[in-house]
Amino acid sequence: xxxxxxxxxxxxxxxxxxxxxxxxxxxxxxxxxxxxxxxxxxxxxxxxxxxxxxxxxxxxxxxxxxxxxxxxxxxxxxxxxxxxxxxxxxxxxxxxxxxxxxxxxxxxxxxxxxxxxxxxxxxxxxxxxxxxxxxxxxxxxxxxxxxxxxxxxxxxxxxxxxxxxxxxxxxxxxxxxxx
Numbered sequence: 001x002x003x004x005x006x007x008x009x010x011x012x013x014x015x016x017x018x019x020x021x022x023x024x025x026x027x028x029x030x031x032x033x034x035x036x037x038x039x040x041x042x043x044x045x046x047x048x049x050x051x052x053x054x055x056x057x058x059x060x061x062x063x064x065x066x067x068x069x070x071x072x073x074x075x076x077x078x079x080x081x082x083x084x085x086x087x088x089x090x091x092x093x094x095x096x097x098x099x100x101x102x103x104x105x106x107x108x109x110x111x112x113x114x115x116x117x118x119x120x121x122x123x124x125x126x127x128x129x130x131x132x133x134x135x136x137x138x139x140x141x142x143x144x145x146x147x148x149x150x151x152x153x154x155x156x157x158x159x160x161x162x163x164x165x166x167x168x169x170x171x172x173x174x175x176x177x178x179x
Contacts, residue, residue, distance in 0.1 A: 005029045005037070014040065021154055022172075036176070044070065061101065079112065084131070091131050113149045115179065118132065
């Protein structure tokens with residue numbers, strides 16, 4: 001069965017290690033016949049949440065930026081991939097801002113399958129536990145009916161392209177193919 005797959009690349013640099021893994025996931029998903037799309041957060045203007053609370057009733061943000069169409073994509077997707085480099089034990093600012101801005105419609109982001117792609121210079125996967133806990137806090141505790149399918153660890157990737165020599169490179173492709 002063909003699924004709608006949305007890959008959210010939060011890498012601040014094109015062709016960064018987490019973005020490379022997004023492309024591998026995308027290739028696998030497309031080969032499997034899924035309707036897959038990668039959005040590169042760097043290409044969008046997404047303001048910070050102002051915490052004004054107006055969206056609690058209207059389910060629309062008053063800010064005029066690029067977030068509304070991205071939320072439409074999140075709601076329409078069957079599978080969502082969050083990919084981020086890990087900086088100081090957390091996801092990067094681009095992904096955190098994106099997650100915060102899901103507030104107006106987060107109740108509609110339900111019954112989704114989630115994959116996480118995490119890259120870091122550190123080789124120890126345990127060093128990424130805080131990042132993973134934060135992402136799970138959003139997907140498991142805030143969204144209804146979600147299922148975590150896999151975590152792809154691109155650890156030991158310091159320089160751009162290092163991830164191509166790690167098991168994560170093939171793991172991302174296989175995860176996309178089998179989503």
